[in-house]
Amino acid sequence: MRCPFCGNGDTQVKDSRPTEDSAAIRRRRFCPACNSRFTTFERVQLRDLVIVKKDGQRSAFDRDKLARSIRIACRKRPVDEDSIERIVNGIQRRLESSGDTEINSKAVGELVMEGLRGLDPVAYVRFASVYRNFREAKDFEDFVETLGGPAD
Template sequence: MKCPFCSHPDSAVVETRVAEEGAFIRRRRQCLSCGKRFTTYERPDVSFPTVVKKDGRRIDYNRDKLQASFALALRKRPVASAQVDAAIEHVEEQLLTAGVREVPSSRIGELVMHELRKLDKVAYIRFASVYRSFEDIDDFKLLVDEVRT
């Protein structure tokens, strides 16, 4: 593994741990040249379905987009990053176990809404108001009433 500090090509593994209930492996490494330590993560290389956008375009699945959606909805909310990571893992697990080659972006949106509703009601309403493209305040009120019950 190349050192992120000095770009030396060799490092030694100092410590290895299983993280997130076995979803990936966390390794502490030390550069053999500069001696600095850094962390790497190993995940299984899996093939996610292609995402079909509303306009018909097909794009590769991008975990960063999913993380950004969660981050935006949960901005300034009291939710631990471990909970967010677990929610993202759950969405990805559902995408993988669906066994399809293509998935509509609307399906991913529904999965995100489901996870956000479990994590934080305010974040859920934030995401849903944008995702569902509310036209007026009555749509918003219906969603808030739904969450209250």
Template sequence: MKCPYCGNSDTRVIDSRPADDNSSIRRRRCCDECGKRFTTYEKIETIPLIVIKKDNNREQYARAKIESGILSACYKRPVPADAIKAAVDEVELQIFNREEKEIPSSQIGEIVMERLKTLDPVAYVRFASVYRQFKDVNTFMEELKMFLE
């Protein structure tokens, strides 16, 4: 592993343990050249997942997009960062548990909305308004009625 401080390629592992999510390994490393310490995370390499967009274009799955969507929905809401990370982890786990090589973006959106329902109702409505592209107040009210039932 290359040292992020001096670029030396000779570093050694000081400590290894499971990361918080139990799906990766956290390694503490020390550079033999400069003596500085840093942390790396080792994760299982998965088969690349392809997302089928609404216009039938295909692109590689990106966790950052789900994270960004959930963060935007929770903007200025009393939702802790740990809860947001946990929500992203749960959504990702559901997506990969399907064991499919391709997944429509609409299914991902539905999974995110289901998770946001339990996380924060306002975040759910915010996400739904963008995801479902509400055209007017009536569509917005219909979604709210479905949520309240």
């Protein structure tokens, strides 16, 4: 592993342990060249996933992009980082175990909505408003009515 501070290619692992959900290995590393310490995470990747977008464009599955979009929906909400990580890990596991290497972006969006619905209703509506491209207040009202809550 290359040191992110000085670029030295010979770093040493000082400590390794599984993350709380055991989905990754957390490693504390030390660079003997600049005496810096840093953390890396190692995750199992079962297969390379490709996301097929609405316009047919294909791109590699980006776990960080998925986590970022969920964090944006949860911004200023009482949602801890571990809950977001659990949703991301669950989605990634489901996609990898589906057996398909090419996954429709719509399927990913639905999995995110499913995860957010159980986590935080405001984050769920925020994500849905972007994902389903709400244009007017009426779109929000109609969507909130499907949740079983009042629209006002």
